[in-house]
Amino acid sequence: xxxxxxxxxxxxxxYIVLLAVAGIIFGNLLGSWIFFIGTICSxxxxxxxxxxxxxxxxxxxxxxxxxxxxxxxxxxxxxxxKIKIKNKGDEIRFLEVHDVLPPRIEVxxxxxxxxCTIKANDVFEFDYKIKCPVTGNFEVGPIKxxxxxxxxxxxxxxxxxxxxxxxxxxxxxDMEKVSIAPSYTKHWLGDxxxxxxxxxxxxxxxxxxxxxxxxxxxxxxxxxxxxxxxxNAYEGEKSGDVILVxxxxxxxxxxxxxxxxxxxxxxxxxxxxxxxxxSRHRVGLIVSGSYLNWLYxxxxxxxxxxxxxxxxxxxxxxxxxxxxxxxxxxxxxxxxSMIIFISPLTVSKFSETMIDLCMREYDVMVISxxxxxxxxxxxxxxxxxxxxxxxxxxxxxxxKLWTHGAIVVDWDPREPLEPTLEEVLRYKRx
Amino acid sequence: xxxxxxxxxxxxxxxxxxxxxxxxxxVILAYNLKSIFLLDIGILSSILSLFFVNxxxxxxxxxxxxxxxxxFLFVGIWFYVRNLIYISGIEDNLVSEIGEVDSLVSFKRAVxxxxxxxxxxxxxxxxxxxxxxxxxxLGIDVSPMVEILLMVAFSSGIFFIxxxxxxxxxxxxxx
Numbered sequence: 001x002x003x004x005x006x007x008x009x010x011x012x013x014x015y016i017v018l019l020a021v022a023g024i025i026f027g028n029l030l031g032s033w034i035f036f037i038g039t040i041c042s043x044x045x046x047x048x049x050x051x052x053x054x055x056x057x058x059x060x061x062x063x064x065x066x067x068x069x070x071x072x073x074x075x076x077x078x079x080x081x082k083i084k085i086k087n088k089g090d091e092i093r094f095l096e097v098h099d100v101l102p103p104r105i106e107v108x109x110x111x112x113x114x115x116c117t118i119k120a121n122d123v124f125e126f127d128y129k130i131k132c133p134v135t136g137n138f139e140v141g142p143i144k145x146x147x148x149x150x151x152x153x154x155x156x157x158x159x160x161x162x163x164x165x166x167x168x169x170x171x172x173x174d175m176e177k178v179s180i181a182p183s184y185t186k187h188w189l190g191d192x193x194x195x196x197x198x199x200x201x202x203x204x205x206x207x208x209x210x211x212x213x214x215x216x217x218x219x220x221x222x223x224x225x226x227x228x229x230x231x232n233a234y235e236g237e238k239s240g241d242v243i244l245v246x247x248x249x250x251x252x253x254x255x256x257x258x259x260x261x262x263x264x265x266x267x268x269x270x271x272x273x274x275x276x277x278x279s280r281h282r283v284g285l286i287v288s289g290s291y292l293n294w295l296y297x298x299x300x301x302x303x304x305x306x307x308x309x310x311x312x313x314x315x316x317x318x319x320x321x322x323x324x325x326x327x328x329x330x331x332x333x334x335x336x337s338m339i340i341f342i343s344p345l346t347v348s349k350f351s352e353t354m355i356d357l358c359m360r361e362y363d364v365m366v367i368s369x370x371x372x373x374x375x376x377x378x379x380x381x382x383x384x385x386x387x388x389x390x391x392x393x394x395x396x397x398x399x400k401l402w403t404h405g406a407i408v409v410d411w412d413p414r415e416p417l418e419p420t421l422e423e424v425l426r427y428k429r430x
Numbered sequence: 431x432x433x434x435x436x437x438x439x440x441x442x443x444x445x446x447x448x449x450x451x452x453x454x455x456x457v458i459l460a461y462n463l464k465s466i467f468l469l470d471i472g473i474l475s476s477i478l479s480l481f482f483v484n485x486x487x488x489x490x491x492x493x494x495x496x497x498x499x500x501x502f503l504f505v506g507i508w509f510y511v512r513n514l515i516y517i518s519g520i521e522d523n524l525v526s527e528i529g530e531v532d533s534l535v536s537f538k539r540a541v542x543x544x545x546x547x548x549x550x551x552x553x554x555x556x557x558x559x560x561x562x563x564x565x566x567x568l569g570i571d572v573s574p575m576v577e578i579l580l581m582v583a584f585s586s587g588i589f590f591i592x593x594x595x596x597x598x599x600x601x602x603x604x605x
Contacts, residue, residue: 012509015474022478024588032485034497037560038477039588041501044556048548093544094537111524115517115537126533150544152512 006156007054013153016042016049045151052149054156055090062086062143064162065127072167075135075267078108079166082127083143087118096146097124102139104257105132105166115148132168133258135266135312140166169308170263170270175418178275178425182240182338183363204235239280241297241334244269245325246311247343247350248289254344254371256378261344264369264413266311269342271417272367273307284333285310292324297334322353329357338363344371345397358404366406367421369413370394377414433503449479457511464515473508477501494560502553509545514538 023039026032065082073079085097099112110128118124132138142160149155206222209229222230246269254261269285276283277299284297285307293310295303329339339357343350345368358364372390394410401408409424411417433454456472459465480500487493517534524531563584 011470012512015470019474019477020588023481026481030485032481033489034481034485034487036563036584037494037497037556038481038501040559040563041498041505041552041556043588043591044552044559045505045549047555048552051548094541107523107525109525111520111531113520113523114531114533115520116533117536117540124533150513150541151509151548 008155008157010152010155012151013046013049016045016153020046049149049151049153052151052154054147054149054154055092057089058092058147058156058158059089060085060087060092060095060145060158062145062162064141064143064164071164072169073130073132074169075133075171075263076131077171078129078131080127080129081112081140082125085116085118085124085145087120087122087124089120091117091119092147093117094148094150095124096144096148097126098144098146099128100141100144100160101130104134104136105130105138105140132166134263135168135170137313138166138168140164167309167312170266170311172267172274173271173416173418175271175275175421178418178421179279180242180272180276180338180340180365180421180425181279182242182281182336184336184338185240203232205233206230207233239282241282241284241337242276243284243286243297243329243333243337243339244272244307245286245329245339245341245343246288247341247347248287249347249350250289252344252346252350254346255374259374259378261346261369261371261374261413264374264411265342265344268367268369268411268417270308270311272340272342273304277301277304282334283307284337286325286328287311288322288325292328294328294332296332297337322349326353326356329362336363338365340365340367342367342369344369345394346371351397351401354401354406355404358401358406361405364401364406365409366398366401367409367411367417368398369411373412373414433500433507449483450476453479457507461511461515464518466512466515469508469511469515473504477504480504491561495557498553498556498560502549502556506545506549509549510542513541 020039020042023035023037023042025035027035027039063084063086065084071079081099083097083099085095087095095116095118097114097116101107101112108129108131110126112128112130114124114126116124130140141163143162144160145158147154147156147158206219207230209218209223209231213231217231219230219232246265248262248265252261255263273283273285280299282297282299283303285293285295287293287310295306295310329337339362341350341354341364343354343366345351345366354364354366372387372394398408398410407424407428409417409421411420453472453475456475457469460467460469460472480497484493484497487497517538521531521534524534
């Protein structure tokens with residue numbers, strides 16, 4: 001349980017004592033009995049106050065819900081927190097319970113602050129819901145306990161306890177209709193049709209039977225026609241490597257703490273990672289923010305959680321140049337990977353790097369949340385001419401990227417990403 | 431405010447009868463601004479002004495009861511409003527369809543019962559002590575020298591009682 005604090009006297013206690021003393025002083029000075037009455041009344045209150053002291057046997061246990069409860073919540077999602085207070089000592093008339101929350105976390109239902117009466121060997125339970133508008137790792141708690149009496153004369157602070165770590169994950173969009181496939185596939189199985197014959201589900205051609213071919217692959221009709229065993233050959237379905245590169249430069253970030261280009265980029269990255277991993281591609285991540293962080297391409301649910309964890313603890317910055325990103329892509333990550341840049345294209349370093357990689361024949365896609373759309377949502381006061389200039393500048397950059405062979409998705413972050421991405425991919429396939 | 435008005439009505443015999451009402455306004459302001467410090471100042475000033483305005487009253491049972499009654503009314507309101515202001519800070523952060531929480535409603539009820547109970551006992555003790563002091567054989571019919579000596583003894587006694595209470599509570603708190 002730990003060591004608890006001492007009983008403290010509140011300001012009303014001091015004021016009552018001062019009243020008692022003032023009564024004597026003024027009573028003597030003015031020779032008036034009324035001030036002595038004030039002194040007697042103050043002393044009477046002090047005598048009665050002895051009964052307000054905290055109980056000697058103060059033994060409280062605090063529990064937070066169950067150990068198996070999830071400590072993760074998505075942005076704008078709600079999480080219910082339960083707290084149980086067990087009193088194993090004497091009755092406590094007024095116990096104040098306050099579960100401290102970090103500044104960015106809001107209470108969406110109920111309250112995290114209660115004052116209760118708990119009888120001996122009794123339990124007090126309460127719950128409340130929280131939500132957080134930004135991603136990140138947060139510490140909820142500790143739970144502060146304080147005994148206070150009804151006359152506000154005494155209080156005793158008990159040792160704070162039970163912090164928990166809360167992870168606020170980015171919001172992911174369900175993008176079932178989107179099929180992102182790298183141009184170059186690897187030799188492991190996946191959902192992307194490769195240019196080679198191999199394991200798959202789509203019929204490609206007939207070929208001669210080779211010893212070792214499975215009985216189920218033999219085309220019996222063709223065999224009967226040609227009087228020679230024939231086997232079905234299928235279009236190979238393979239998977240490839242996709243690298244997601246997130247622009248975390250603070251100088252290019254537009255918007256407020258809760259609604260900005262960075263948040264849109266993180267949400268888009270999380271959605272893309274989910275779609276790509278479910279298509280059995282290997283997904284890598286490079287995040288360029290306050291520090292350069294990367295994840296080597298891999299597959300599976302655990303890898304998805306690693307990607308989300310990296311995005312969650314990501315902080316915008318800009319101390320690292322794009323040379324680091326290029327070095328990782330060229331020297332550390334597999335060659336011929338598809339690279340998807342998620343960037344508002346407000347920092348020229350990022351745009352130049354994309355063009356450079358396009359010219360080196362990398363398979364590049366750019367998903368760019370339009371910062372002007374975010375700004376329009378936040379302010380009513382903007383100039384039409386400035387908007388047109390920004391629009392023209394942005395369009396020029398996007399056209400330049402298209403010209404160099406990149407697939408460019410100009411995305412309004414106020415809308416879902418799936419329709420825009422699907423439209424661009426359909427146009428590209430034509 | 432009602433108590434302050436009653437106190438002023440009780441003090442109409444004095445030139446400064448309006449002082450309790452004036453300091454009572456501090457309490458109203460404190461409640462609206464949710465300021466505990468302003469509330470403390472307002473109540474203490476109201477109590478002291480009550481004593482100052484009535485310091486020339488004749489010592490009889492009616493005046494004694496009235497002064498003690500007003501004193502404990504002010505103190506009771508002081509403690510209750512202090513708790514209300516504190517709870518309002520908690521309720522401001524409450525997000526609920528019904529606008530209140532059971533524990534805080536129960537607390538308001540329990541604290542008003544607690545304050546009333548304790549102040550009734552304190553008022554009873556104060557009245558008994560005052561009556562003993564007023565109607566004891568060593569009352570007002572003594573020589574000036576004896577009166578001074580009694581005043582000094584009484585004042586010293588009160589100082590020691592207050593000191594011992596604080597001392598006892600300090601020892602209790604360190605256990």
